[in-house]
Amino acid sequence: MGWRDGCAPRPSVAEPAEPVDFDFSGADLVGQRLQALLDHVTSGLGARAAAQVHLTDWSGGHRREYDDHRHAQEGILSGADVGVEIARLRAAWDEAAAAQVRANRDAGLSHSFAGAHSVPSN
Amino acid sequence: MSPPAGATAADPEKLDVYVGAMEGSDQALNDALAGLPDVLRGWNAGAATFGGRIDVDKVLAVDGAVDELSYLDLWVGRVADAFRDADRICSSDGCPAVLLASELQIDAAGPPSLAQAVAEGQYGHLFVVERDGSDGRTRVVRLTVDTLPEGMSELEWQLVVEEMGLTGADGPLHTVVHGWGSTSDGATGAGLATADLYDQQGVEGATVLVVDWDAGDGAGGLGTPWDFDDAEESAQATGDALAPLFTAIARSNPDADVNVTAHSLGNHVASRALSQMEDPSSRFSVGYLMVQPAIPAGAATDDTEHYGALLGRRVRDLTITINTGDDALFWYEARPFAPEALGDEAADGPGLAALVEWRAAAGLDTQVVDHNSDAGGGHLGLSPDGGQGLVRSLTQEQIDQLGGSSPQAEVRRWIYQTYSGPDSQVADVIIDHPAVEAYFARQQEAGVAPTVADVEHIIRTEVFPPSTGPTPMPTPGPPPSPPTGTTTTTTTMPPPVPAPSPGPAPTPVPTPTG
Numbered sequence: 089m090g091w092r093d094g095c096a097p098r099p100s101v102a103e104p105a106e107p108v109d110f111d112f113s114g115a116d117l118v119g120q121r122l123q124a125l126l127d128h129v130t131s132g133l134g135a136r137a138a139a140q141v142h143l144t145d146w147s148g149g150h151r152r153e154y155d156d157h158r159h160a161q162e163g164i165l166s167g168a169d170v171g172v173e174i175a176r177l178r179a180a181w182d183e184a185a186a187a188q189v190r191a192n193r194d195a196g197l198s199h200s201f202a203g204a205h206s207v208p209s210n
Numbered sequence: 211m212s213p214p215a216g217a218t219a220a221d222p223e224k225l226d227v228y229v230g231a232m233e234g235s236d237q238a239l240n241d242a243l244a245g246l247p248d249v250l251r252g253w254n255a256g257a258a259t260f261g262g263r264i265d266v267d268k269v270l271a272v273d274g275a276v277d278e279l280s281y282l283d284l285w286v287g288r289v290a291d292a293f294r295d296a297d298r299i300c301s302s303d304g305c306p307a308v309l310l311a312s313e314l315q316i317d318a319a320g321p322p323s324l325a326q327a328v329a330e331g332q333y334g335h336l337f338v339v340e341r342d343g344s345d346g347r348t349r350v351v352r353l354t355v356d357t358l359p360e361g362m363s364e365l366e367w368q369l370v371v372e373e374m375g376l377t378g379a380d381g382p383l384h385t386v387v388h389g390w391g392s393t394s395d396g397a398t399g400a401g402l403a404t405a406d407l408y409d410q411q412g413v414e415g416a417t418v419l420v421v422d423w424d425a426g427d428g429a430g431g432l433g434t435p436w437d438f439d440d441a442e443e444s445a446q447a448t449g450d451a452l453a454p455l456f457t458a459i460a461r462s463n464p465d466a467d468v469n470v471t472a473h474s475l476g477n478h479v480a481s482r483a484l485s486q487m488e489d490p491s492s493r494f495s496v497g498y499l500m501v502q503p504a505i506p507a508g509a510a511t512d513d514t515e516h517y518g519a520l521l522g523r524r525v526r527d528l529t530i531t532i533n534t535g536d537d538a539l540f541w542y543e544a545r546p547f548a549p550e551a552l553g554d555e556a557a558d559g560p561g562l563a564a565l566v567e568w569r570a571a572a573g574l575d576t577q578v579v580d581h582n583s584d585a586g587g588g589h590l591g592l593s594p595d596g597g598q599g600l601v602r603s604l605t606q607e608q609i610d611q612l613g614g615s616s617p618q619a620e621v622r623r624w625i626y627q628t629y630s631g632p633d634s635q636v637a638d639v640i641i642d643h644p645a646v647e648a649y650f651a652r653q654q655e656a657g658v659a660p661t662v663a664d665v666e667h668i669i670r671t672e673v674f675p676p677s678t679g680p681t682p683m684p685t686p687g688p689p690p691s692p693p694t695g696t697t698t699t700t701t702t703m704p705p706p707v708p709a710p711s712p713g714p715a716p717t718p719v720p721t722p723t724g
Contacts, residue, residue, distance in 0.1 A: 108259070108260075109258065109259040109260070110259065110260050111253075111256055111257075114252075114253055114256065115253070115262060117249065117253075118249060118250060118253045118264065121242070121246055121249055122264070124242045125239075125242045125243060125246065125269070125272070127242075128235070128238050128239040128242040129239065129272065129276075131235055131238075132235045132236065132238075132239045132276075132279070135231065135232060135235040136232060136235075136279070136283070138231075139228050139231040139232055142224045142225065142227045142228035142231065143220075143224070143225070143228055143286070144224075145219065145220055145221040145224060145307075145308045146218075146219070146220035146221070146224075146225065146289075147213055147218060147219050147220070148213055148217065148218025148219060148220075148313060148316070149218060149313045149316075150218055150289055150313070150316050150319065150322075151218070151220070153321075153322050154282065154285075154286065154289075154322055157278065157282050157322045157323060158279065158282060161275040161278045161279045161282070162275075162279065164271055164272070164274070164275035165272060165275050165276070165279075168268045168269075168271055168272045168275075169268075170268070170269070170272065173264045173265060173268065173269075176261070176262055176263075176264070177262045177264065179261070179262070180257070180260045180261045180262025181260075181262070183260045183261075184259075184260040187260070
């Protein structure tokens with residue numbers, strides 16, 4: 089799954105509009121890295137859960153230490169909720185994309201309006 | 211069935227299967243985090259109008275938890291080993307799959323937490339913090355590899371160097387590698403002196419890593435003391451064993467600012483580790499100062515598997531000091547069937563020329579500093595102090611280059627181009643003179659470029675003052691023009707090399723190696 093599946097497409101800048109103050113390429117890089125992190129966190133948690141079958145014969149104090157430390161650290165992973173960060177980035181992307189579309193449209197209208205005025209009247 | 215009180219039970223073979231099952235996903239998760247905090251900080255610095263800032267602390271917390279879980283998964287393997295190592299009495303049919311042991315016996319596995327393991331000295335046999343940096347000065351850590359580290363996976367190296375702060379995440383990492391016969395104290399002293407130069411130049415967050423390898427007794431301490439061949443074998447084996455260390459740094463922080471200074475035989479260690487490491491991102495690179503390298507002159511082009519890093523972008527800046535009058539390297543070459551050493555090859559010798567040519571073809575800078583210094587019998591040492599002005603200046607240049615350029619380097623080149631000639635040591639006398647060293651130090655500390663005019667003045671008033679009589683001093687020529695190619699070669703004409711005496715190869719005499 090891509091980090092911006094369902095987001096607005098990356099808009100182009102239509103002359104003579106100015107580009108909005110948003111680094112779409114940078115956002116894409118950050119989004120991809122965060123999504124990869126989230127995917128690996130999820131698969132890592134799944135792998136560790138599946139691998140517990142190999143630990144069924146292990147008992148005693150060190151096994152309890154393992155369980156305690158595992159639960160504490162996995163709790164941090166779950167609590168961090170990288171998905172929230174991705175959602176915030178998606179919202180910024182959509183807002184910036186919409187602003188660019190508006191800027192393109194406004195510049196086009198303004199350009200057309202100015203052009204109409206430039207036409208000599210009869 | 212539960213084990214009796216005070217006892218614990220496990221099937222170590224199954225624990226090992228668990229470790230194997232987790233290794234791939236743990237490594238992938240660590241790779242996903244490599245360099246991510248810096249990427250996010252860079253993004254946050256620019257994100258303003260539309261928001262989208264990322265909580266870096268949250269990602270750092272994830273990073274910490276991932277490190278702990280990765281270590282925990284490896285720790286299960288330590289528990290398996292502890293079960294196997296525990297004394298027990300089994301029937302004549304052998305031991306059962308599920309073994310019993312006392313809790314005390316399994317304590318040999320150490321704590322399950324990475325942070326706790328490092329804090330409790332679980333890796334104290336490898337890493338010794340010589341200066342912790344709490345006073346604001348550059349940190350110095352010594353890596354002791356008299357006994358080569360075995361059984362450490364790449365992931366474990368990565369976790370430990372991250373926990374030890376050796377990935378260049380907080381500032382530059384400068385690795386120094388000593389030569390033959392150096393003591394731990396001598397190597398540490400060189401590291402501390404290198405660290406002082408980072409402080410002098412106001413570089414924050416730097417760490418100097420001293421590689422303290424077995425340079426006298428052969429690999430694993432099993433050889434004959436002061437046997438040079440054993441020491442060379444040890445250097446090669448140490449370099450091979452330390453490749454995972456550099457892999458770990460590159461995996462954790464592929465854009466780290468890393469410098470390497472290696473002396474004499476220590477260049478086997480550094481070159482081989484850099485050549486055999488893995489760099490998944492292909493972005494990792496180092497600035498490398500080879501001081502009088504005691505490696506075959508043709509090593510880089512003849513044995514690319516072990517020395518090929520010298521030819522490529524992994525070594526982005528390479529500086530080599532050479533001296534055809536190097537006494538120590540004379541003995542290196544006097545051994546039966548010994549090759550020419552890189553450190554005392556002539557500036558236009560075939561091995562050195564091929565190395566420079568290959569690098570130039572790749573668009574890489576190489577600086578060959580051909581000197582006639584008396585220091586160490588012509589075999590300069592590792593430490594950038596103790597009257598070793600040239601090593602000091604080259605080390606300062608390495609530090610400067612992390613910021614882009616080195617104004618001091620231009621002045622040093624002027625000295626060598628102006629005050630050199632056949633059999634001349636005038637340039638070396640100037641660069642080693644306390645007044646010149648002090649001037650460079652003041653300028654470095656103030657962040658002000660030294661000038662040729664200032665150095666000329668110091669030469670005339672302090673290095674060769676008029677009262678000293680008719681000291682022959684070459685007339686300075688015009689200031690050198692800026693380098694035009696990718697290779698800057700500072701050349702002096704070398705003195706004649708003494709011919710080896712006939713008969714059996716002499717036993718090398720240890721020389722101070724710094």
